[in-house]
Amino acid sequence: MSDHALDGAIDSPGSTAEGHxxxxxxxxxxxVPDAYSLKAEELEETTALLFGRNSYEAFSTFWPTSPDHAAYRDLPKYVASTTLADDALVxxxxxTKVLRTTExxxxxxQTDGGAIFIHGSADLALHLGEAGLIDRYNLLMFPYLLPGGKTIFSASGADRRGLRLRDSAVYANGVVKLVYDVRR
Incomplete structure (x- = not known):
């Protein structure tokens, strides 16, 4: 689901131009190649991609023609947005379909199918987690502290959610893989 700094921030993993x-x-x-093995594991399970509007607009400018993202090309895509026009889809x-509500x-x-993977989309992941619509958190924790960044976890006001560790690994570059199922 997400690349995180140690403090939970996911803001601007690629550059300062992204805002943080x-x-x-x-x-x-x-x-360290092994530190990114989670990405391939996710792709094996993924049957659809879900984006927030901002992430969709960012990724849709280069993923459709990127050889590195060819495996995503034919997957169904969903964009959770109240503002994105249907004619703005790539x-x-x-x-690709726009989903207008949490419902x-x-x-x-509830449809037949496999894992729906959220790429980027911190606000969407935060909202869906609070609504009880996240089943698993796939996290790569990077060895940085980025106070004030976006997070997919509520700072306050949300109910406590229990997690069950499914998988973990520690890599030579300090990255830690944590895969948690949400306990219901």
Missing amino acids: QGGGWVFDTEF DGWGT DVADLK
Whole structure:
């Protein structure tokens, strides 16, 4: 689901241009291929992608033609947004549908199919987690503290949620893989 700094921030993993002064932490971390094995594991299970509007707009500018993201090309895509117009969807990137409400996302979860993976979309993941619509958290924790960044976990006001550790690993570059199922 997400790349995180140790303090839970997910803001601006690629660069400071994404908005957080501490951005670029993923690329500032020594590359150890095994530390990214979770990405391939996720892709094996993924049957659809879910984005918030901002992440959809960012990824749809280069993923459709990116050789590194070819495996995502034909997966169904959903965008949770109250503002994105249907005619703003990118052509040639598989079936894409806009979901307008939390209930639309809940209905999608009830359909036959496999894992729906959220890419980026901190606000969406936070909202869906609070609504009880997240079943698993796939986390790569990077060895940085980024106070003030976006997080997918509520700072206050949400009910406590129990998690059950499914998988974990520690890598030579300090990245920690944590996969948690949400206990119901």
